[in-house]
Amino acid sequence: MSQIDEDIRVGEIVSAFYNKYPFPGYDAHKYVTQEDLFKNANLYSRLLDNQIPWEKTVLDAGCGTGQLACLLSIKDRKTLGIDFSEESLSKGQKIKEKLKLNNLTFRRADLLDLKAGDERYDYIFCNGVLHHTNNPYLGFQNIIQFATSGTFIVIGLYNRYGRLRLRIKRRWINWKYRSNIEKTRDAIQEMLVKDEKDTEKQDTWYQDQYQHPHELSHTIDELLGWFKKHNIEYINSLPPIELFRKEENATRIFKKSPVTGWRNSQFGHLLKQLKWIISLRKTGGYFMIVGKKL
Numbered sequence: 311m312s313q314i315d316e317d318i319r320v321g322e323i324v325s326a327f328y329n330k331y332p333f334p335g336y337d338a339h340k341y342v343t344q345e346d347l348f349k350n351a352n353l354y355s356r357l358l359d360n361q362i363p364w365e366k367t368v369l370d371a372g373c374g375t376g377q378l379a380c381l382l383s384i385k386d387r388k389t390l391g392i393d394f395s396e397e398s399l400s401k402g403q404k405i406k407e408k409l410k411l412n413n414l415t416f417r418r419a420d421l422l423d424l425k426a427g428d429e430r431y432d433y434i435f436c437n438g439v440l441h442h443t444n445n446p447y448l449g450f451q452n453i454i455q456f457a458t459s460g461t462f463i464v465i466g467l468y469n470r471y472g473r474l475r476l477r478i479k480r481r482w483i484n485w486k487y488r489s490n491i492e493k494t495r496d497a498i499q500e501m502l503v504k505d506e507k508d509t510e511k512q513d514t515w516y517q518d519q520y521q522h523p524h525e526l527s528h529t530i531d532e533l534l535g536w537f538k539k540h541n542i543e544y545i546n547s548l549p550p551i552e553l554f555r556k557e558e559n560a561t562r563i564f565k566k567s568p569v570t571g572w573r574n575s576q577f578g579h580l581l582k583q584l585k586w587i588i589s590l591r592k593t594g595g596y597f598m599i600v601g602k603k604l
């Protein structure tokens with residue numbers, strides 16, 4: 311099978327999965343006014359909303375059900391959400407219509423087969439998406455076609471080290487409980503599910519973390535290598551990739567990290583990732599790096 315055929319085959323499996331379990335879980339009834347988008351947002355989305363100036367343009371590549379895209383579109387920010395899952399997009403579209411989010415557009419497309427034309431954005435997000443494709447680097451290259459000098463690019467991926475515990479646990483749970491959702495509730499609760507009573511959200515999270523048909527994982531320097539190749543300067547990271555840098559010191563998401571030297575070197579990153587085997591267990595080893603196109 312050629313690389314392209316394999317990319318298409320994996321894409322079909324992954325889009326079918328997200329059509330069945332659109333992510334993130336969306337409780338439409340919680341959204342009555344535009345303010346509810348902020349009220350129901352997680353901490354990361356609120357930070358973004360506070361730190362991205364009004365009227366900037368935003369691309370959310372692999373937007374899923376579009377919660378972030380909906381939120382970011384409200385301050386006169388022209389926002390585009392792209393995803394290949396029809397069901398996920400239709401959930402986002404319903405909220406868009408209900409809350410009259412006129413700056414927001416959703417587009418159905420495969421990130422591995424994407425052409426930017428002359429569209430450019432000030433902020434590009436791709437959170438938790440590329441590791442579910444068969445060719446993450448191709449997806450990355452396609453996404454950054456939408457960047458111009460000064461564009462901030464945020465890429466969130468599973469970390470090869472940080473994800474290790476969850477992978478072992480997943481094998482064990484899947485073997486022990488044979489995918490019985492009731493019996494695996496305890497495992498889900500350990501993850502980032504804020505509202506424990508919200509079973510739809512829990513189930514979506516469980517499927518995404520424990521039953522996903524295709525996931526890869528990446529190292530810090532692999533992603534930094536992609537940035538370097540495409541003239542993207544490292545700005546910041548969450549959790550911080552620098553050794554001994556605290557998370558609370560990295561919450562100015564688009565402000566350049568002051569840490570240089572060995573703490574932010576390949577060796578420092580290796581030590582940090584070894585630490586992530588333990589410390590990132592609750593987020594399943596997820597990390598985000600922010601860059602700026604030069």
Ligand SMILES: C[S@@+](CC[C@H](N)C(=O)[O-])C[C@H]1O[C@@H](n2cnc3c(N)ncnc32)[C@H](O)[C@@H]1O
Binds near residue numbers: 325333392518
């Ligand atoms: C884990 S969800 C993340 C959703 C959202 N970015 C978030 O952070 O909540 C992954 C999303 O990526 C989308 N996706 C995966 N591969 C894709 C591809 N090749 N093209 C377009 N969307 C893709 C899936 O449909 C799914 O909605």
